[in-house]
Every structure is written in structure tokens, then in C-alpha cells.
Amino acid sequence: MRQKLLRAGADELNYEIRGIVKKAEQLQKLGKEIYWENIGDPIQKNHRMAAWMKEIIGELAQEDATYGYCHSKGVLATREFLAERTNQLNGVQITADDILFFNGLGDAIAKLYQFLVPSSRIIGPSPAYSTHSSAEGAHANAHPLTYKLDPENNWYPDMDDLYLKVKYNPNIVGILIINPDNPTGMVYPLEILQRFVEIAKEFDLFLVCDEIYSNITYNGAKAYKLAEYIEDVPGISLNGISKELPWPGSRCGWMEYYNRDKDEQFNRLCNTLDNAKMIEVCATKLPQLAIPLILSDERYQPYRDALNEKIGQRSKLITELLGDLPQLHFNETFGAFYNTIIFKDEVLKKGQEIEIEDPKVKALLDGWLESDPNMSLDKRFVYYLLASKGVCVVPVSSFCSDLQGFRVTLLEEDETLMRETFTHIREAVLEYTGAYSYSSK
Secondary structure: OOOOOOOHHHHHOOOHHHHHHHHHHHHHHOOOOOEEOOOOOOOOOOOOOOHHHHHHHHHHHOOHHHHOOOOOOOOHHHHHHHHHHHHOOOOOOOOHHHEEEEOOHHHHHHHHHHOOOOOOEEEEEEOOOHHHHHHHHHHHOOOOOEEEEEHHHOOEEOHHHHHHHHHOOOOEEEEEEEOOOOOOOOOOOHHHHHHHHHHHHHHOOEEEEEOOOOOOEOOOOOOOOHHHHOOOOOEEEEEEOOOOOOOHHHOOEEEEEEOHHHOHHHHHHHHHHHHHHHHHOOOOHHHHHHHHHHHOOOOHHHHHHHHHHHHHHHHHHHHHHHOOOOOEEOOOOOEOOEEEEEEOOOOOOOOOOOOOOOHHHHHHHHHHHHOOOOOOHHHHHHHHHHHHHOEEOEEHHHHOOOOOEEEEEOOOOOHHHHHHHHHHHHHHHHHHOOOOOHHHO
């Protein structure tokens, strides 16, 4: 082309969660069974939406009004319903005008970073959820800014690391929190959340909290909502129904603005986001109409509680199968439906492998490895796991992290299949790290 087409930040747009699928599909064509552990889609993992929810959605689909545009910010009755739910937390108070709907949280996240000045940075956790870190890096034409989550301390953030990075980088204007966290499954204690608020106050920052998993907690955990602890700090809560109902194909998410009257620059950001959605006309209407009908139904909370209990049981199952391996830093999860598992220092080395009997699979694997001579050690393990056992996971290095490990999900509804999947992972860890060889099994 006569001119360069892409700015430098485009290189930060990476989504290994789906990228690994291309490799798995190549194996499928060779007849290999794949155990999909790469993406948080409950429907793919044998979950069925409740019949009563389908009835509500089906009835809405019969109404002519469902097929028209709605208000650019979203269906008013739904925004009023959600505002009231937030106000019942007895924290910051909002109105329907403080809520803006998007076509999924990916859309919301992209818009949030799109209109920030490139030099204005939002620092987020590492390991980082790819949608956030990629969007932040792309907007700034730079590598994403992150603070450390510590696998040796329950995945809680290193608050000293965060404080110093904020103090000595005046370009940081906001802090991202993901609670419960993706990819680690950690749920933040209240005292740590309050410390985020203290740092934001000291340095005049705003907070962004991705809360799409806030109602998915188990084994005694509680996820505090941003509205409960933010006090008078400006902030944005990110929410959606793709994980909670779950209805990932709805592509329905929303922002809630908090304390927009406390800072003129923050209020301008909120107005800009509203105007950007107005230019697009509106977000998809059908799922918005369904939200108050489903969430206010007396059957909903027992339904959600039962799902959470099942996820908690799966967390225990993964702990049973992987928690005792000396090669790993393993943390039990309490929220969302992921676990990020880290290899201890010096466990992964160049030259480690698992024997592959099928010559076609071996040739495919060799091609993957040769295509990237500088491949991270955990990605190399992930490729061997996929080729040898058919288990498709995501390397932790793909989550904007220097740690070495992999992320799995807690979604498989079939317990026998889940036990089989994680037994394969256990075998792969042992074989790859030399704890026992293929021939000795």
C-alpha cells in the first residue's frame, strides 16, 4: 500500500483463547477427540438454559415491538430495573440514565478505551483477561500496563506493586479490577477492594470493575459489588448476562456509571460513551427485554444457587486431581468458572516432550513448534497437551503475564467427562516434566 495501514497498537490485539482453536481443529480433521477447555461458554460444555427462561424469551419473540429499535442507551424499563437493584446495595445511588447497554461486554470494553487520549492509561491485573489488556494496549500504542496477581498468595494483587506503578506513572488515570477474576477464579476480599479506593482517591483516578461474574461465587465466597465500596470515587461497573443466565449468544452487556457528578473529565467520558452508542442507534433489544422478567422471577435465584453449587463441586474435583502435584502452584477457586494453574520456577525446560504415537499428529505438532522458535515454555506445554491428550487449554503467557502455566474452565456438566479431561491434564504434567515416562505407564 502507498501508506502504512495499521498503527503500532494493532499488534496488541491478540486472543489466544480462540486462537488455540485453529490448532485443535487441525487435530480434529485427523480424527483426534478434543476436550475443549479454552473458552468460558457454558452452552458448549453441555449446559442447557432453563425451559422457563426459554418460554419467557419465546413469548417476547412473539411481540411485534421486540423487533424495533429501543432507546439508544437501552430499554428504559430494564435500565430502571437494574438501577433499583444497584441502589438496594445501599452504596452509591444511580438512575436509569447512568446505565448504557452494549452488544456484549467486548463491545463495551472496546468503546471505553477507544475514546481515551492515547497517553491516558488504565492499569489492570496480570494475568490479564485478553479483551481488556489487548484493548488497553491497542488504544495506547504500547504494551498493556499491569499490576501483579500473586499465585503464592491466593492470587491476591500485590498492592505495593500497584501503588508504586501508579505513583510513578502520571499517565495512569484509572485502575481495572475484575471481580471475581478471570482468568484466576479469585474473589477479592473487601479490605483489598477498599485499598483500591484509597489509591484512586490519593491519585485522583477512576475505577473500572468488570463484574460479569459477580453472581457466580461458591464454596462460601461473596463478591462485593463496586457500588458497595466505591464511596465518592468515579467509576464504571461492567455487567452482562452471557455468563450468569448463561446466554453468551445474546451479546448483551451494560455499563453503570458511578459518581459521574464528582469529576467533569469523567462525566465527559460518560457522555462521550452515550453519544457513541447513539450514533450506532442502540444495542440488541430482545435480551434487554428479557432481563427484568428473568432476574425477577422467583425461580431465578434457586436456579443460580444450584448452578453455583455445581461449579463449586467442580472446583473441588480439579483440586483433587491437580492440587497435589509438586510441579504446580495450585489455588482453589471461589468465583467465576476458571482456574489458572502455574508451574513452579524451573519446572518447564526446553526439550521436554510427550511421546506422540501418531506420525500425522507428530508432524503437525512439529510444524507448530518450528513456526515459532521463541515460543514461551508454557505455550509449548499447551501444544504438547493438545497433541498428546487432545485437551485444549490456554497458556498463561497469553494473558499478558510472565508466569508459566495454563487456564482451564469449570464448566463441564458431565462429571465423568470432566474427570477424564483433568486426569489427562494430570498425566500430561507428569509425563512432560519427567515425573514418569510414557513407556512406564
